[in-house]
Amino acid sequence: MNDTMVTVIVPVYNTAPYLSRCINSILCQSFSKIELILIDDGSTDNSLDICNQYREKDERIKVFHKENGGVCSARNKGLKEMHGDFFMFLDSDDAIEKNIMEDTMNCFVRYP
Secondary structure, three states: OOOOOEEEEEEEOOOHHHHHHHHHHHHOOOOOOEEEEEEEOOOOOOHHHHHHHHHHHOOOEEEEEOOOOOHHHHHHHHHHHOOOOEEEEOOOOOOOOOOHHHHHHHHHHHOO
8 A cells, every 4th residue: 555646636616715725635634645636627716826836835736727617627637647546536615534545545455
């Protein structure tokens, strides 16, 4: 499990008030071998700026910008760009508990 990487794909569209909480909940995971892909789907607020600020601080973050095409289009872009062994989707106005990835990966190891 030491070499296993999880990619988190987050479509972003006009969620600036919630975005930092979402990103922080991913970055503070107890399972640290993650890749975070933020797909800005044509936001008209400062969501893209927030994404880029986080990318400058953490090399695990990749940011992509595209014209608005909807959540499925953004998720598909993330799937094309990911490098992880596993992936999960998270909405940009949501947050996850600190151990969710570690607990999930432990289940994969225990129940292959």
